[in-house]
Amino acid sequence: MFNRSNQFIFYINAVIAVFGILIALLTGFVVIGLIFSTCALLLIYEQIKQNKFVFTISDLKKILTIHDTGGNKATQTQIQMTTACHADNPEYWFRNIRAIGSVSNFRINGSDPAEQKLENGNYQVCMKLPPELKAIDGFDTTLSCDYDDAFTKTEGLLTHVVADDTRQLSLTVELPKGRPISSARFYCIHDGKEEALLPPTVTGQTRIEANIANPILGAEYCLQWNWPEDSVMQKISRLF
Numbered sequence: 001m002f003n004r005s006n007q008f009i010f011y012i013n014a015v016i017a018v019f020g021i022l023i024a025l026l027t028g029f030v031v032i033g034l035i036f037s038t039c040a041l042l043l044i045y046e047q048i049k050q051n052k053f054v055f056t057i058s059d060l061k062k063i064l065t066i067h068d069t070g071g072n073k074a075t076q077t078q079i080q081m082t083t084a085c086h087a088d089n090p091e092y093w094f095r096n097i098r099a100i101g102s103v104s105n106f107r108i109n110g111s112d113p114a115e116q117k118l119e120n121g122n123y124q125v126c127m128k129l130p131p132e133l134k135a136i137d138g139f140d141t142t143l144s145c146d147y148d149d150a151f152t153k154t155e156g157l158l159t160h161v162v163a164d165d166t167r168q169l170s171l172t173v174e175l176p177k178g179r180p181i182s183s184a185r186f187y188c189i190h191d192g193k194e195e196a197l198l199p200p201t202v203t204g205q206t207r208i209e210a211n212i213a214n215p216i217l218g219a220e221y222c223l224q225w226n227w228p229e230d231s232v233m234q235k236i237s238r239l240f
Contacts, residue, residue: 009043013041014044017037017040020034020040021033021037054085055084055164056083057081057164058081060079061079062158062160062170063077064158075144075146076158077142078143080140082140082141084129089129090128090129091127093126094127095122095163096122096161097123097124097125100149100151102149102150103123103146104146104148106123106143114126125143127141154226154227154228154229155226156227158171158173159223160221162215162218166215169212170211171186171200173208173223174206175206175227179227180205181208184208186224187222189220197210198210208225
């Protein structure tokens with residue numbers, strides 16, 4: 001469960017906890033002993049909680065940019081600060097990437113993924129962590145991909161499934177001028193139930209943004225918007 005440095009810290013905290021209990025039981029310094037034990041046990045609890053996960057993410061921003069009023073071309077960029085909970089983690093996987101249309105041109109920090117999979121309609125792409133990278137100190141990562149014919153309907157959706165322990169999640173949609181939104185909402189799906197969240201911020205009818213702190217692990221967060229049908233003139237103009 002722990003690497004060597006974590007094991008060492010765990011044992012020290014365990015010794016301190018036992019020492020505090022002995023002080024409380026065998027001497028007159030009961031309060032001091034309880035303080036020692038409580039602090040050590042809290043540190044052990046926090047350490048165990050952190051090491052339940054392979055990676056933790058302090059901040060994750062997912063930005064969807066739709067390039068044309070027909071919703072035919074779009075780019076998604078995911079920027080995150082990731083920290084490995086164990087020093088020997090050799091790779092990081094981005095999971096649950098899907099769309100109604102096609103997804104292509106995956107890039108991780110400007111390079112091709114080390115590995116790419118498609119399972120049940122969901123893409124998974126892998127980033128190999130270089131040996132010189134101290135992943136336990138945290139590292140910035142940018143994933144990008146292109147969508148074709150994914151946002152042609154009058155209802156659009158940007159989602160994120162929380163696969164790693166995450167402190168802050170931000171979802172943003174940038175829409176093209178000429179086809180403003182009519183409504184937007186932010187919600188999450190967890191244990192098969194849908195829960196409405198605070199309404200997203202809409203700027204100029206073309207930018208939608210939603211933020212949430214400490215999103216639920218395993219939940220799917222959804223930023224959904226409605227916009228009118230693309231006009232006939234706009235459809236014709238794209239043919240030329």
